[in-house]
Amino acid sequence: MGKKMNNWRADFPILAQKVNDEPLVYLDNAATTQKPLAVLQTVRDFYENDNANIHRGVHTLAQRATERYEQVRQKVTDFIHGNDWHEVVFTKGTTEALNWVAASYGATHVKAGDEIVLSYLEHHSNLVPWQQLAKKVGAKLKYIELTADGQLDLQSAADLITDRTAIVALCHASNVMGVVNPIQAVSQLAHAHGAVMVVDGAQAVPHLPVDVQELGADFYAFSGHKMLAPTGVGVLWGKLALLNEMPPLEFGGEMIANVGLYETDFKEVPYKFEGGTQNIAGVIGLGAAIDYLQAIGLEQITKHEQELISYVLPQLQAIDGLEIYGPQDPSLRTGILSFNLTGLHPHDLASALDMDGVAVRAGHHCAQPLMNYLGVSATARASFYLYNTKEDADLLIKAILDAKEFFLNGSC
Amino acid sequence: MALARLNNLYRQVIMDHAKHPHNNHPLPQADHELELRNPTCGDVLTVQMKMQDGKIAAAGYTGTGCTISQASASMMTDQIIGKTPAEVEKMVLGFSDLVMGKEVPDQAKLLGDAVILQSVAQFPARIKCATLAWKAAYQALEESERND
Numbered sequence: 360m361g362k363k364m365n366n367w368r369a370d371f372p373i374l375a376q377k378v379n380d381e382p383l384v385y386l387d388n389a390a391t392t393q394k395p396l397a398v399l400q401t402v403r404d405f406y407e408n409d410n411a412n413i414h415r416g417v418h419t420l421a422q423r424a425t426e427r428y429e430q431v432r433q434k435v436t437d438f439i440h441g442n443d444w445h446e447v448v449f450t451k452g453t454t455e456a457l458n459w460v461a462a463s464y465g466a467t468h469v470k471a472g473d474e475i476v477l478s479y480l481e482h483h484s485n486l487v488p489w490q491q492l493a494k495k496v497g498a499k500l501k502y503i504e505l506t507a508d509g510q511l512d513l514q515s516a517a518d519l520i521t522d523r524t525a526i527v528a529l530c531h532a533s534n535v536m537g538v539v540n541p542i543q544a545v546s547q548l549a550h551a552h553g554a555v556m557v558v559d560g561a562q563a564v565p566h567l568p569v570d571v572q573e574l575g576a577d578f579y580a581f582s583g584h585k586m587l588a589p590t591g592v593g594v595l596w597g598k599l600a601l602l603n604e605m606p607p608l609e610f611g612g613e614m615i616a617n618v619g620l621y622e623t624d625f626k627e628v629p630y631k632f633e634g635g636t637q638n639i640a641g642v643i644g645l646g647a648a649i650d651y652l653q654a655i656g657l658e659q660i661t662k663h664e665q666e667l668i669s670y671v672l673p674q675l676q677a678i679d680g681l682e683i684y685g686p687q688d689p690s691l692r693t694g695i696l697s698f699n700l701t702g703l704h705p706h707d708l709a710s711a712l713d714m715d716g717v718a719v720r721a722g723h724h725c726a727q728p729l730m731n732y733l734g735v736s737a738t739a740r741a742s743f744y745l746y747n748t749k750e751d752a753d754l755l756i757k758a759i760l761d762a763k764e765f766f767l768n769g770s771c
Numbered sequence: 772m773a774l775a776r777l778n779n780l781y782r783q784v785i786m787d788h789a790k791h792p793h794n795n796h797p798l799p800q801a802d803h804e805l806e807l808r809n810p811t812c813g814d815v816l817t818v819q820m821k822m823q824d825g826k827i828a829a830a831g832y833t834g835t836g837c838t839i840s841q842a843s844a845s846m847m848t849d850q851i852i853g854k855t856p857a858e859v860e861k862m863v864l865g866f867s868d869l870v871m872g873k874e875v876p877d878q879a880k881l882l883g884d885a886v887i888l889q890s891v892a893q894f895p896a897r898i899k900c901a902t903l904a905w906k907a908a909y910q911a912l913e914e915s916e917r918n919d
């Protein structure tokens with residue numbers, strides 16, 4: 360599977376450049392992905408031919424723009440196997456989607472003494488909104504433990520989820536450990552105790568087939584920019600009955616049915632949440648990204664990432680002093696690898712890799728409670744996607760060995 | 772080889788300070804102290820100072836971090852000893868300009884050995900690592916001014 364094998368790479372013009380005189384090896388896909396020509400051209404085409412504000416005005420462009428925007432709602436519904444397009448609310452990303460669930464559904468349904476169950480794997484955006492809610496209403500937070508190899512501990516989940524639990528909020532895939540959580544099993548626990556299951560799908564939707572109904576999710580959030588779409592667009596999917604019970608959080612144009620001087624009627628779901636002019640081109644770009652991913656097939660993407668991880672993991676494991684977090688068995692992992700080189704801070708490692716053209720992330724990855732749990736302040740993280748190749752993996756390994764030589768075996 | 776460029780950032784003097792840092796210990800009689808966190812990596816650095824006759828008589832720091840933040844803390848604590856708070860504040864502002872690639876008048880006189888960290892200007896992602904200790908010293912002195 361050399362570079363010739365990857366037919367998708369050529370669709371991403373940004374990848375064909377040198378960084379610090381070396382070919383770019385982009386391995387920061389968990390932060391954001393690059394955009395294929397199909398997405399870039401769709402956004403451009405919209406602005407060149409159909410741009411107008413949506414849901415207002417009877418003129419032709421307004422109708423075309425509205426149609427293109429609303430088509431994406433059905434596309435998203437099919438993509439994540441929802442039931443009805445009314446369940447798809449456009450947001451600016453995962454963070455906004457999760458904040459809305461906490462601030463609207465949470466604030467109207469979670470009471471003093473209730474418990475909110477999270478895990479140590481959570482990104483701050485599936486943690487801080489719940490902390491805020493818990494403080495506001497007097498609820499209690501609980502954290503599901505991890506097993507020794509960094510997977511979600513289902514026994515701990517079973518112990519913590521009780522009749523006091525109002526919400527269980529869990530990531531579908533971890534942005535640090537590269538594990539996929541058993542959402543279905545946890546949903547069953549949550550529902551058996553009358554709790555609502557909220558899933559942060561930011562690191563799952565780009566990489567594996569997702570069926571929100573099969574998972575048993577009540578709410579499911581994800582971001583467009585991590586799945587080839589533009590930044591500033593994301594999705595909150597929710598069960599219709601629950602969305603109907605949620606008061607809107609933003610008031611203004613577009614979301615109203617009738618405004619009087621003292622009272623206002625809101626539109627139906629999902630429009631009551633989408634106050635003001637939306638990221639119309641972003642939503643249309645998201646539609647193009649979904650088309651692109653579906654043309655390849657999510658199973659195919661998962662398989663490609665699996666092959667890369669099976670190829671690179673043993674080579675990383677063979678580097679003396681390199682600690683890899685999460686399961687050591689490639690079949691239990693997504694395309695995300697977090698690691699540290701003993702004696703070298705991840706910032707220094709990432710700067711060294713950047714000199715070799717290799718883009719990785721170093722830091723706490725917005726998961727400080729997980730860093731504390733692992734007993735580190737930060738890690739380096741390489742995250743692979745569909746356009747990465749074995750050659751990229753080889754260059755990563757070479758760059759790590761170069762860095763190790765420079766810092767740890769050098770003259771100083 | 773691309774790594775040759777790493778030598779621009781990680782010069783020998785910087786590596787030496789990081790490997791064998793100066794003043795890397797708690798200061799029991801400190802009268803000024805401040806803890807700062809590097810928001811991107813979560814590293815925590817605490818800077819302490821002891822004043823005598825209006826000057827900094829001793830300085831120390833604790834905490835872990837990358838090569839750049841450790842070397843910078845080591846150099847900073849060396850350089851501020853014997854200086855007045857007003858002088859230190861001027862140094863911190865000068866250092867901040869220096870690592871952002873700006874011209875600093877009399878930089879060698881103002882900052883001593885720490886001018887070597889000028890190279891950080893070519894690595895913008897690392898400026899926060901370099902300035903962490905200096906900011907902590909500045910804020911520690913500012914806080915006590917406010918309390919006075």
Ligand SMILES: Cc1ncc(COP(=O)(O)O)c(C=O)c1O
Nearest residue numbers: 452453454482484534561562582
């Ligand atoms: C697991 C997870 N949840 C939530 C987010 C937040 O996504 P966004 O910044 O697009 O709102 C991220 C991305 O950083 C993530 O990896």
